Amino acid sequence: MGLDIRWPIGLMFTLIGVLLAAFDININQIWGIVLLIFGVFMLLGAISGK
Amino acid sequence: MQTIHLQWIDYTILVAYVAFVLGIGWTLARYMKTSSDFLTSARSIPTWVTGLAFISANLGALELVGMAASGAKYGIATAHFYWVGAIPAMIFLAVFMMPFYYGSKARSVPEYLKMRFDERVRALNSVAFAVMTIFASGVSMNALAKLLNQLLGWNYNAALWICSGVVLLYVLKGGLTSAIYTEVLQFFMIVLGFAPVVYLGLKDVGGWHTMNTSLQGVAVATSTNYAANAWTSTWQPLLAGPAHNPMGVDWFAIVFGLGFVLSFGYWCTNFLVVQRAMAAKNMTAARNTPLVAAVPKMVFPFLVIVPGMIAVALTANPGKDYRIPPPVIAQANYDQAVAVVKTATPADNAATVAAVDKALGKDVNPDKIAALVTANTTAKLADADIEKGIYFSVKDNDYDGVILSLVKKYCPPGLLGLALTALLASFMSGMAGNVTAFNTVWTYDLYQAYFAPGKSDSHYFWAGKVTTIAGIVLSIAAAYFASMYNNAMDIIQLVFGFVNAPLFATFLLGMFWKRTTGTGAFLGLFGGIAGSTLFHAVTIAQGNLPGVKGGYIKVLETFPSEMAQNFWLAAFAFTVCFTLTLVISLATKSMKTDAELRGLVYSLTPKTVDHNLSFWQRPAVLGTVLLIICVILNFIFF
Numbered sequence: 040m041g042l043d044i045r046w047p048i049g050l051m052f053t054l055i056g057v058l059l060a061a062f063d064i065n066i067n068q069i070w071g072i073v074l075l076i077f078g079v080f081m082l083l084g085a086i087s088g089k
Numbered sequence: 090m091q092t093i094h095l096q097w098i099d100y101t102i103l104v105a106y107v108a109f110v111l112g113i114g115w116t117l118a119r120y121m122k123t124s125s126d127f128l129t130s131a132r133s134i135p136t137w138v139t140g141l142a143f144i145s146a147n148l149g150a151l152e153l154v155g156m157a158a159s160g161a162k163y164g165i166a167t168a169h170f171y172w173v174g175a176i177p178a179m180i181f182l183a184v185f186m187m188p189f190y191y192g193s194k195a196r197s198v199p200e201y202l203k204m205r206f207d208e209r210v211r212a213l214n215s216v217a218f219a220v221m222t223i224f225a226s227g228v229s230m231n232a233l234a235k236l237l238n239q240l241l242g243w244n245y246n247a248a249l250w251i252c253s254g255v256v257l258l259y260v261l262k263g264g265l266t267s268a269i270y271t272e273v274l275q276f277f278m279i280v281l282g283f284a285p286v287v288y289l290g291l292k293d294v295g296g297w298h299t300m301n302t303s304l305q306g307v308a309v310a311t312s313t314n315y316a317a318n319a320w321t322s323t324w325q326p327l328l329a330g331p332a333h334n335p336m337g338v339d340w341f342a343i344v345f346g347l348g349f350v351l352s353f354g355y356w357c358t359n360f361l362v363v364q365r366a367m368a369a370k371n372m373t374a375a376r377n378t379p380l381v382a383a384v385p386k387m388v389f390p391f392l393v394i395v396p397g398m399i400a401v402a403l404t405a406n407p408g409k410d411y412r413i414p415p416p417v418i419a420q421a422n423y424d425q426a427v428a429v430v431k432t433a434t435p436a437d438n439a440a441t442v443a444a445v446d447k448a449l450g451k452d453v454n455p456d457k458i459a460a461l462v463t464a465n466t467t468a469k470l471a472d473a474d475i476e477k478g479i480y481f482s483v484k485d486n487d488y489d490g491v492i493l494s495l496v497k498k499y500c501p502p503g504l505l506g507l508a509l510t511a512l513l514a515s516f517m518s519g520m521a522g523n524v525t526a527f528n529t530v531w532t533y534d535l536y537q538a539y540f541a542p543g544k545s546d547s548h549y550f551w552a553g554k555v556t557t558i559a560g561i562v563l564s565i566a567a568a569y570f571a572s573m574y575n576n577a578m579d580i581i582q583l584v585f586g587f588v589n590a591p592l593f594a595t596f597l598l599g600m601f602w603k604r605t606t607g608t609g610a611f612l613g614l615f616g617g618i619a620g621s622t623l624f625h626a627v628t629i630a631q632g633n634l635p636g637v638k639g640g641y642i643k644v645l646e647t648f649p650s651e652m653a654q655n656f657w658l659a660a661f662a663f664t665v666c667f668t669l670t671l672v673i674s675l676a677t678k679s680m681k682t683d684a685e686l687r688g689l690v691y692s693l694t695p696k697t698v699d700h701n702l703s704f705w706q707r708p709a710v711l712g713t714v715l716l717i718i719c720v721i722l723n724f725i726f727f
Contacts, residue, residue, distance in 0.1 A: 041120045042113070044138055044270045048277060051109040055102055059503050062098045067503040070285050077281065 045085035053078030092242045092420075093497060099506025106278065106510045107255055110517070113274070114259030114267045124549035127264035128529045129196050130368035134266065138273055139374065140381025143365040145272035148279060149229050149519025150236075150512055153393055157495075158488035160397020161413060163335045164304060164320030165726055166327065167397070168390040173348040176383050176719045178356035180712040183379040186357050187366055187708075188697045189600055191375040193688050196367075198360040199534040205599045205689045207607035207680065208538070213614060215534035217588045218360060219527055223560065226523035227567020233516040234568065239417050240493060241509075249568055252513070256520050257561040261554060265368060265529070268521040272365075275514035276385075282511025283392055286492075289499040290399035293409065303402035311335075320398065323726045337631075337650025346656025350663040354593035361526040372697065376708040383715050387722065400491045411498065414490035415451065415483035422449050427475045433462045445479065457482035520564065528556040583625070583637065590659040591617020591666030598670050603683070603690045609674030617666025624661045630654045 052074045060071025095103075125131045134142075159167040195201040199218065203211035234249035259267050294300045301321045308319035314333050319326045326334035327343060356362060356379070366378035403411040425448035433441040441462055442455045461478040464470060470478075496508045532553045541548070595614050598605040629640030630651040639654060648654040687693045704710060 042116050042270065044113075044273050047109050047113055047270075048274050051105060051274065052277070052281070054105055055507065058098065058101060058105075059507070062503045066285060066289065066499075067501060070504060070507070074281060077277075 043085050043088055045081045045088065049078050049081030049083075049085055051078070053082065093240055093505065095241065095506060095509075096502040098503045099509065102503075102506035103510050103513070106514065109274065110255065110271050111259055113270050114262035117263030117267045117270065120266070121262075121264050121550075124532070124546050124553055125196075126266070127550055127553045128525075128532060129364075130264070130266045130269060132368060133370050134269060134368050134374075135370060136374040136377045136381055138269060139365045139369045139378040141276045141385070142269040142272040143362055143378050143382040144385050145276040145279070145518045146268075146365060146522030147362055148276070148389075148515055149522075150233060150515040153279070153283070153512065153515050154232070154489050154492055156390075156393040157397040157400075157492035160394035161400050161488050161491050162397070164308075164398055164401075165390070165394065166320075166323050166334060166336055167394045168323055168722075168726065169343055169347060171386060171390050172323070172719050172723050173343060174352040175356060175386055176715065177348065178352040179379040179383045179386065180716055181353065182357045182363070182366075183376050183383075183708050184712045185691075186596075186600065187376045187379070188372065188694065189689055189691075190363060190367055191369070191372055192694070192697075196533050197529050198358060198363055199530055201689070202595075202599070202610075203534075203538075205681075205686070206605075206610045209611045210595070210607060210614070211534060211538070213611065214592075215530050219530050219535065221584075221588065222361065222523040222527040222530075223563045224567050224571075226520050226527075226560075226564035227569075228571045229516055229519045229523075230564055231568035231571040233513070235572070236493070236512070245572075249565060252516065253520070253561050253565055256517050256524065257558065260521055260524055260561075261557050264553070264557075265364070265525045268525040269365060269368060271521065272518045275518040278514040279511045279518075280385075280392065282507045282514070283396075283492075285504055286495050286499055286508060287392060287395055287399070290396060290403075290495055293499070294399055294402045294406070300398060300402040303405040304398060307401055307405050320401065321726075323723060325727060331649040331653060336652055337648075338653040338656060342653055342656035342660070346658075346660045350590060350593060350659040351656070353597075354589050354659070354663075358592050358596050359589075360530060361522050364526050364529065373702065373706075373708075376697075377706075377711065380708060380711045380715060387715070387719060396495050397488070397491050400495060411494075412481055413486040413488060414494045415480065416485050416487040417490070418449050418451065418483070423476050423479060425449075426479050427472050430458070430461055430465060430475050430479065431472075433465075435459065435463050435466060438462065445482075449479070449483065452484045453479070453482040454484055524557060524560040524564065527560045528553050531556045531560075586655060586658060587618050587621045587625070587662070590621045590662035594663050594667035594670060598667065598674070599690070601691045602674075603686055603692055604674055604679065605670060606674045606677045606679045607681075608677045609670045609672075612673050613666045613670030616669040617662045620665030621658055621662035624658050625654075628654055628658070 056071050056073070056075030056078050058071070059067050060075060062071070121127050123131070156167060156170070190198070190201055193201055193204055195204055199211045199215035202214050230249055230253060233252055234245045237243040237248040238245045259271060263270070291297060291300065294303065304320040305317040308315045308317055315335070316326060316329065316333065319334055324340070327338065327340045331337045331339050366375045369375040369378050400411070400413055403409045404413060426445045429441060429444040429448055438455065438459045442453060442458050445453050445458055457478070461475065461482065465475060496505065500508050532549055536552055536556070537549055541552070591614060594617065595610050599610060625639045626642040627640065627645040628648060629635060629638060629644050630648045630653070633639065633651070635641050635644065638651065648657065683693055
């Protein structure tokens, strides 16, 4: 119905991933990169879905 | 000791999530033109979205918090709620029941009951469902506001109204579609927010095998009745009997009570989840919705149950400096207890223990207090160290605090914001699910059917919007009700149990036996509810006193655990409802012709043909594959 949900999901997790990565293991850095990859993957899906 | 102080990064993640959720509602607002758009998504949503929404609507925070608690109390056997108590029912719904729900073009489950039986059955089901969804939503929001109050020090009223306000805004703007779309976003937020906690917890306890070794030690130390695998096997402790597993249940209660009656009663008839499948864009999408949902549901035990097992394994290792959290105690009470310990001497230990008990309002371990007083006398301890010693000496455990205690233990700023946002997302998805189901049932099954029939579509569109506001306000009222009475949760869950337990018998006979009559269904349902109420009144679980927990007329049977009592109650209610419906149907005349029942009853409905789908896309094939995987999981953790 007019909105590909992958856009907001991709944008949100890309934003949070960048924030977290920028901010005995550096879990913020590692998990920030994981979220960033997931967000970009969603955005690519939304772009190809167009 | 209790509250967490969030940093700017945590608040930024929280605000970003709320902004995106509201943005989805605002974006979808322009597409809301009819009551069908608002209340049923105009049947337009693709499978993967409805599938993830189906599972997310069920993934309220009570499940996240409750399943981690059960993981700590019962171990991997908690997975029965997934591998026995969910997957088979979801597959049954997809393969056998969705063709009737979707093919009948009913807009809700109560409307299907009206088409299959009569107005009486619809009225009974829709009123019961509307009341239950409001209470479920209220109980969930009360839990959230209490949590934010205890964990972050936020004001209870502000937390309750702000969180409810966010849900109201996006549901009011985008209706069911908005709820479904945000549920997908919330699904990913919950998974990605809690996955690192599980990873860090497993790393801390030394991995899966080391955790299991620790749990075997805990099992043997807990009870001489338990075998070493009481926390690490799903079926073996169950087959040994109720006394030999921490759940206190037998295999028949799990298979029939949970796996058949309660599970099929929830997953196959509860409009909250079925509504997501009914919003799918075609029959194939509707049938595949529960199957898509079954995939994450199958692996969720590793996300929501394992944290509880990690917590128990941590307690077995004193070097990890962890305990199952005690019940929440106000900081002022801790301060009083610290003052008592600071002035105490080893000679007056009994008086010190009594004074600490009084200050906390909880019983403490005398040996631990004695050791703390001795340590403080030998070398003056800092207040924080004394407080920590008191925290570790409280006897009672609050298992519901397990998941948050792990979040506090493992999450630095940033990841903490992500985990708390995931928790908030789970509450919101639960509330939005309940409110959207409530406004559809109220608008179509009660308002349009009995109060204002024959009005224009725009009238029902606005009625749906007004009902959304009313639903949120009533949920807030229910939250205050739940907060005022300590046993409100018990009473609400009890009533849910009475109403839900017999429901699947009505659907089973209605869908698969054309001779079932409206009178049989209506009286059978009432009989089932009366049967479950009577069963509860004459049974009790070990350790409970007669009252809200049962046995208030006379105790004829004592079960080893509350869980066993609930499973047997469900089995009894189902049997009463099934038998009564069958007998009364045979004694009464059906008011529906075969033509009227076409599309509503199995024997009178042309079978759904999937020849246009490739072999692997057919619901029956997908369902079979999922069932095989589910059986394999049961064997792996047997």
